[in-house]
Amino acid sequence: MAETNEMERLAYEYQLLQAQAQLLAQNLELLTLGRNEFQAVKETLEELKKVEEEKPEILVPVGAGSFLKAHIDDKENAIVSVGAGYAIEKNLDDAVRYLEERIKEYDDAIAKTQEALRKLEGQLGELAKKAQEIQQRQAMGFSVKR
Template sequence: MSGEKPSREQLAAEYTAISQLIDEVKQRIDLLNASLNDIASAKGALEELEAVEEGEELLVPIGAGVYMRVRVVDKSSVLVTVGASILVEKGLEEARKYLDEREQRVRDLLRRHVSDYQALASRLSEIERELRAGR
């Protein structure tokens, strides 16, 4: 298509497709941000665990604003989900390192998705300008 302008119908179809892609990318960005919040909460919980003595009682969130009292029996290790509902026991430092690595992977993905989002939004703006100019 050397120099040929896309038709209004082609632009409208592209606009619709990109709008849907933007929605999908935005959902992924939201999920990645939620994952970062979960990681930050887990890191905070590890710090709290280090600060208590064995035998002390803690309030542990179990979701939806509900907490449970637990007594710390062994604070030398925690259980970490490594996928497919598989739990692995890790020392606190190893768990912190695992969370740091996971956080870095999520941040890298987030950067890529934000970049994709910006490129799609930019193209959407171009299409809007072309459609307005072609009235």
Template sequence: MSEEQAQQLLYQLQMLEGYVGDLAHRENTLVTVLQEAISATESLKELKTKPDASSLVPVGLGTFVKSKISSNEKVVLNIGAGVAVEKDTDSAINYLEARIKEIEVALQDASAKKRDAEARLEHGKQQINQMMQSSRSPPQ
């Protein structure tokens, strides 16, 4: 392997390391969003069973105010791009469950891409190691 090829391989490995890092970050973000969506769905399901529930409402900077939920028939749901809609509880649960499925698919995709990139990265590292070994061994 020539020096130019080695430089190119090292550059590719650096790019792959960055890509793996980006995918790991995306994976972590998706896991966080998934947990939040599951929690929201479970909360709405629980609210349906308790018509006169109480809750803590965030008012900012980690400060909460106790509140009584007077109606569990409608919820306001953020659907993205700063848009929120009012939906009945069952529709909101259905929407969230559909989003959970989408997030799970995206998480599986990100995980598969990360595994593939990690495998390519490992293969490239093995090539570099082989090249270094062959350059160290004396000619026969």
């Protein structure tokens, strides 16, 4: 009877840890998407610095896979989001440095999330091992009672 209660407790604990792991995996995916977006913007600005044309032509996405042709009037500055709905103008070098800092913050958050996920997976493995041991003991108990 005690082993049955122990199995129920392990199953409950396992479900809780699985839910936590799923949330961490979703968070990791969102962090990775955010990081990749910052990386793409950084690379775009770095490439813009290399353009020699005074007013280069670009394609501006307007949605549904559609674009408008436009010209960049000021290729020395960019307006970058600083969060909470605010954006500021920075020269390209400062904008790239700012984006690199944000990318590093994302990398740190991703590393912490991956570590937490690894720990949870280890805990899940331990719980599964304990449950298997209890099942083996129960199976051996049933075979002896014949």
